[in-house]
Amino acid sequence: MSRFRLTAALARARRTEQAGRRRRRGMGAAVGVTVVLATAGAAAGTATAGPGERAPKPPAPRVGPRPALPAKASGKVVKSADVTLVTGDRFRVDVSADGSQQATPLSATNKQGATNKQGATGKQGATGKQGATGKQGATGTQGGTFAQFDYNGDTYVIPAKAAPYVGTVLDPRLFNVGYLVRAELDDRNAKSVPVTVQASAAKAEALPGTSVTSSSGGTVRAKVTKKDAAGLGRLLSKNWRTARDKGGPAALSGVDRVALAAPSGAPKLPLAPPLVQQPSQRTAATAGVRFHNLTVDAIDQDGRPGVMIGFVHNVDDVALADFGIDFPGGGKRAFSVPEGTYSIEASVFTGPGDDPDSRAALVIEPEVTVKADTTVVLDARKAVQYKTDLAAPPKPDMPRIDFMSFIRADAHGNETGVPPNGLGALLGFYNMRLGSAVFNGYPKLYATPTRTVTKGALHWATTTSLSTGTEEALGAGPTYKMIFISEGSVPADLTRSIAPSDFATVKSHLRNKPWDDPSDGPRDFFTTAFLPWSYLPVGFSGPVPTGDRTDYLYSDAPDEVFWEWGYNPDKGERFNDLRRTLKPGQVVQQEFAAWPITPSIAADYLVTTGFDMGGGGHLPGGGDALAQACAACRQGDLGALFLKGGADADPTHHYYYAPVEGNRLRFYREGRLAYDSQTEPGAFSPDPANLPLLPRPATYRLTWDLAEPATPDAPVTTDWTFRSAPADAAATLPKTAFCGLDTSRGCSFLPLLFVNFDLKLDDDSRAKAGQPFDIGFRVSHQQYQAAPTGVTATVEVSYDGGATWSKPVDASAGSDGVFHAGVTHPAYDRDHRWVSLRVTARDADGSSVTQTNVHAYRLDG
Numbered sequence: 001m002s003r004f005r006l007t008a009a010l011a012r013a014r015r016t017e018q019a020g021r022r023r024r025r026g027m028g029a030a031v032g033v034t035v036v037l038a039t040a041g042a043a044a045g046t047a048t049a050g051p052g053e054r055a056p057k058p059p060a061p062r063v064g065p066r067p068a069l070p071a072k073a074s075g076k077v078v079k080s081a082d083v084t085l086v087t088g089d090r091f092r093v094d095v096s097a098d099g100s101q102q103a104t105p106l107s108a109t110n111k112q113g114a115t116n117k118q119g120a121t122g123k124q125g126a127t128g129k130q131g132a133t134g135k136q137g138a139t140g141t142q143g144g145t146f147a148q149f150d151y152n153g154d155t156y157v158i159p160a161k162a163a164p165y166v167g168t169v170l171d172p173r174l175f176n177v178g179y180l181v182r183a184e185l186d187d188r189n190a191k192s193v194p195v196t197v198q199a200s201a202a203k204a205e206a207l208p209g210t211s212v213t214s215s216s217g218g219t220v221r222a223k224v225t226k227k228d229a230a231g232l233g234r235l236l237s238k239n240w241r242t243a244r245d246k247g248g249p250a251a252l253s254g255v256d257r258v259a260l261a262a263p264s265g266a267p268k269l270p271l272a273p274p275l276v277q278q279p280s281q282r283t284a285a286t287a288g289v290r291f292h293n294l295t296v297d298a299i300d301q302d303g304r305p306g307v308m309i310g311f312v313h314n315v316d317d318v319a320l321a322d323f324g325i326d327f328p329g330g331g332k333r334a335f336s337v338p339e340g341t342y343s344i345e346a347s348v349f350t351g352p353g354d355d356p357d358s359r360a361a362l363v364i365e366p367e368v369t370v371k372a373d374t375t376v377v378l379d380a381r382k383a384v385q386y387k388t389d390l391a392a393p394p395k396p397d398m399p400r401i402d403f404m405s406f407i408r409a410d411a412h413g414n415e416t417g418v419p420p421n422g423l424g425a426l427l428g429f430y431n432m433r434l435g436s437a438v439f440n441g442y443p444k445l446y447a448t449p450t451r452t453v454t455k456g457a458l459h460w461a462t463t464t465s466l467s468t469g470t471e472e473a474l475g476a477g478p479t480y481k482m483i484f485i486s487e488g489s490v491p492a493d494l495t496r497s498i499a500p501s502d503f504a505t506v507k508s509h510l511r512n513k514p515w516d517d518p519s520d521g522p523r524d525f526f527t528t529a530f531l532p533w534s535y536l537p538v539g540f541s542g543p544v545p546t547g548d549r550t551d552y553l554y555s556d557a558p559d560e561v562f563w564e565w566g567y568n569p570d571k572g573e574r575f576n577d578l579r580r581t582l583k584p585g586q587v588v589q590q591e592f593a594a595w596p597i598t599p600s601i602a603a604d605y606l607v608t609t610g611f612d613m614g615g616g617g618h619l620p621g622g623g624d625a626l627a628q629a630c631a632a633c634r635q636g637d638l639g640a641l642f643l644k645g646g647a648d649a650d651p652t653h654h655y656y657y658a659p660v661e662g663n664r665l666r667f668y669r670e671g672r673l674a675y676d677s678q679t680e681p682g683a684f685s686p687d688p689a690n691l692p693l694l695p696r697p698a699t700y701r702l703t704w705d706l707a708e709p710a711t712p713d714a715p716v717t718t719d720w721t722f723r724s725a726p727a728d729a730a731a732t733l734p735k736t737a738f739c740g741l742d743t744s745r746g747c748s749f750l751p752l753l754f755v756n757f758d759l760k761l762d763d764d765s766r767a768k769a770g771q772p773f774d775i776g777f778r779v780s781h782q783q784y785q786a787a788p789t790g791v792t793a794t795v796e797v798s799y800d801g802g803a804t805w806s807k808p809v810d811a812s813a814g815s816d817g818v819f820h821a822g823v824t825h826p827a828y829d830r831d832h833r834w835v836s837l838r839v840t841a842r843d844a845d846g847s848s849v850t851q852t853n854v855h856a857y858r859l860d861g
Helices: 007-011 177-182 203-204 224-244 281-286 421-430
Strands: 005-007 022-028 033-039 077-084 092-098 099-107 145-151 155-161 192-198 211-215 218-223 259-260 291-299 307-314 322-330 333-338 340-349 360-370 374-380 383-389 402-411 414-418 445-447 456-466 479-486 494-498 504-510 524-532 536-537 547-555 562-568 589-592 611-613 630-637 636-642 663-668 670-675 689-692 698-706 715-722 754-757 764-766 771-778 794-796 819-824 833-841 848-860
Touching: 005 794, 077 177, 077 360, 092 177, 099 155, 192 224, 192 764, 203 211, 203 218, 218 224, 218 670, 291 307, 291 360, 307 333, 307 414, 322 340, 333 340, 333 456, 333 794, 340 374, 340 402, 340 414, 360 374, 360 402, 383 402, 383 479, 402 421, 402 445, 414 421, 456 536, 479 494, 479 536, 504 562, 547 833, 562 589, 611 689, 663 689, 670 689, 754 833, 754 848, 771 833
Parallel strands: 022 414, 291 374, 360 445, 383 494, 479 547, 504 589, 764 848
Antiparallel strands: 005 611, 033 145, 077 092, 092 099, 145 155, 192 218, 192 259, 211 218, 291 333, 307 322, 307 340, 340 360, 383 445, 402 414, 402 456, 456 479, 504 547, 524 536, 524 562, 630 636, 636 689, 663 670, 663 698, 698 715, 715 848, 754 771, 771 819, 794 833, 833 848
């Protein structure tokens, strides 16, 4: 059985097709289609989707502190062509040197003399039935509102009148203006558009502007004459209005489908974009739903028309309507939507979103009922400032980071918004102005309070981090990190002052990895808070000094927020600690990277910040931050290993995963090799590894070799011997931990012994040469398993990289559970400056472990 992991940015953005799984989209939506919503003839126009069709996906705003410019063709324009679509709409297509295209609507009267009757009178826009509001500037254009998006390097332009039919009756490639230019179907080279029609010849010939060229087997080859194509556009509009009034789907009588046909000698037709769905049960289920115009306008904080960036979506089911207002924003928007309840979340700016001088306020209208044409005005003047400070700050003008996050879920759990982590958080921070820091000039943050939602969910989280360091060295001194969460609404009051007694105090000691060259110090030390619905990286991260430090943490929901520290030393993998709640006044002491490193006893978290655990929907826990898989358990005749490295002086410290390079697992049954991870190149060995056990009591051996890529000359080898039987005692696990195979059944622990060291080294993991030294270590079972009994242990030392070893020295057990063995280091010698350790331990049940760490620490000479 394989286990797959996805990076956080992808995990937050992916759409899960499995029934019952949630869908999330928002600022970090990683879609294959970038959409620009626009109105012909208007810089700030309307955006529409037809009935029964999902709107094109919103664009993913650009990443980074420098605001992106509006979408446009990149590079020098090398070719321009006019293109008339089968609906009669006309566009100028500019093709850049890199092949990208940009489409611009042309004037109402085309070269063939066809006058735009759809938009000139405003009859199709003002009523709202077609979704194109002539009031927005569609008057005098060839078709009013359209959606423009890019897919696989081509630009598509879909007029509003065609949107209800795209993917069912109309092939979306009819609107691929990039291909139309490449195939020389532009107005200079072609007076008609070749199509195939699934209908009888008579029905095809009856379509306005269409003439049949051949017919065979229910498929008709035809051409749509461009000078008469506007008639087909009018027919599409008329049929949709009729279907809407009768509660049925839009259709062309007797015509199943109209598709683009590639002319002779033209390039092959590209694949159709996947965002356009074929007829489905869901489409059929929504047939008969009445559609209305939902118009969204904004007033900025100064009382003037605002610029919006954000989301409009249905909260009964986001699949019914799902729109985005793209960065750098725009004015009034109108959307053709089915009746239902809608949520609107947008940052309202006093100017363009890419203007750093523009001020913004997040305005949320979480439940808007649409039963008729509806206008919603997002009033930024109702916003209140988010501001959190210390009641007794240790210094004035402390560097700070503030951030606001929201997730709005529909009734099925599908999520839209700015998540508190990953790419979506970064984009929301900058593009929607939901973050404030030195990086973007410390803008003030504002949001409008809301009522508690009655449909779906609204998750609200804000965080503030303050540092006693400097803006150049934020981690140089203590930090203060605060989290505030609200379920169901945005609170009325977003101003807070936190007293010193409200904080939990975390005292940490940080060390470097042992190596010869001078260390640059730790790379990163940061905090993650696991919320009931997601996780939130809190505040500052980056280089910090070694040695002692103190940080202060606060949450207004101390029983619901679980904290985790992550530490990246100067070299090697990241250490993580066990997650915990923190209460006001609580004091926690911890130490990271106390070398040498051994396998961790910790059960594996199913949800991590870097990766999401996969491998099948059978795994329980969902988004539960405490859900774990047993580190090494037996179920029937299978053993499941979810082992991690990363144990230092704390045996529960762990890496999130084992590096693939330099990682090998071998498993023996009754002395014979039964599994070798080298037969599975690229596997996250042993994460997990499934061991084939015998259906009877037997003796097993398991060997794990791990050499981290950052320190290949310091390999770690753990060699276990143990017995296991199908009738072993059942494992006792907390309700948040699972066996990792069939979670509906129990399991037993595999009785592995784990060694972790407790050495008195300096912060560069060195010991004095020529002096006595105590080798301290613990011997444990895995997390949640009872401690081993009757343990005896010996220690061996090597000063030549493990080529030769000293005689074993018996270790004595102290009252604190730590074993001790004394050695005397030789005088410093350049050729013998490294100390390697080997500990062999056995318990009363016959299990044993030999833990070998080459270059475990260095002598200070």
